[in-house]
Amino acid sequence: MASILRKLFRRKKQPPLVCAVNLDAEGNPVGEHPDHVHTDACFISFEPLAVAELFQSQSCQSCPPALPGIHAATADPNVLLLTYPVTLFDHTGWKDTFSSLTNDARQRAYAKRWARTSLFTPQVVVNGVADGSGRTKEEIQQIIQQGRDIQKARDWHIYVDANDTEVRVDTDKQEAPPHEVSLVVYANTDQTVKVGKGVNKGKKINHRNVVTSVTKIGDWVGGNGTWFLPTPRSALAPDQGAAIIITEGGLGGPIIAAAKI
Known part of the structure; x- marks a missing residue:
């Protein structure tokens, strides 16, 4: 198996x-x-597969002009965009209809790990290791490439696969620090919200792949492994997508492998 993974x-x-x-x-x-x-x-x-996590807010004045470009630049089949609306600007007159404290905690975990003293939106984080505002298509492409390069520099050969009921990891990395294996469920259809108040009043903001839940299903510490999904993949609604992500050290850590299921 190790030789096959190296070839892949x-x-x-x-x-x-x-x-x-x-x-x-x-x-x-x-x-x-x-x-x-x-x-x-x-x-x-x-x-x-590269994972691009987008932190955005309906009350962020910079988000409406940036989102179309971010959506276009992450449309590559080998890039999974996951959107986490945050409450960062909910106090300015309009509460984001998708925001949650859980999403806030995810964004703040990155800021803490990188020893930052401020937060911003829009923020695009790729593979948990590279980030930026995504103001231009070129910037997003650079973030994605940087995230890929850092991931490849580990020289860990990890393949994630899933069927209707379980997830399997095949690898030639026999020992590793603890990594969380998580199931991410998201809305796989675009959702548009017309903002009623605040700086973006009257603007229609598109949301893509809004995350609805992140559930830890196990820990990976090296070697091959298999974990059962909390519910069968077939039990999800047609407008729901799902993915498995493996994160070093938990929230805010590098994403070392991912797969759509």
Whole structure:
């Protein structure tokens, strides 16, 4: 398994041209043949899923102009955007309709870990290790790349997979500090809110993948492992999405692996 994981994570090839396979007299492939010519189509190129956590507020004057660009830049299938509306500006005349103290705690955990003395929105955090405001598409792309680079520098080969009832981790990392394995449930349809008061009065703010719950289902300390989901994936509503994230040291720590389920 370890050798397979190394191939998945390390083998980076250019786009495929052709992959030649000999045919028999009836036109059927004859399988692996001494004359078989390998091209990039024969190999797997694997880019781990990056998790982009967006902290936003309906009463943040900077959010409405920034959100469309953030949504566009994180539309890549290999990037999972998770939105955590916070109460940071609820006192300014309009209470965010999705905000929660739980989301506040998540944002503050990052600030504490990074020894910061202030909070801001919008804030995009990638893989729990890189962040910025996401004011431009270029900035978001830089944050995503930085988050990927820091994750890759660990040289840990971790593959997360899930079926309807359980989650499995396969890895060649046999020992690791405690990591939380969590199930994140979110609304997988966009939701638009028209702000009634405050600095954004009258503006329509789009929300994408708003997180509704984060549930710890176990701890990973290295090696392969399997954990049962609290409820079957099939029990979720059609407008709900779910993902597994593995976080070092719990809230505010680096996200070392993730998978949509």
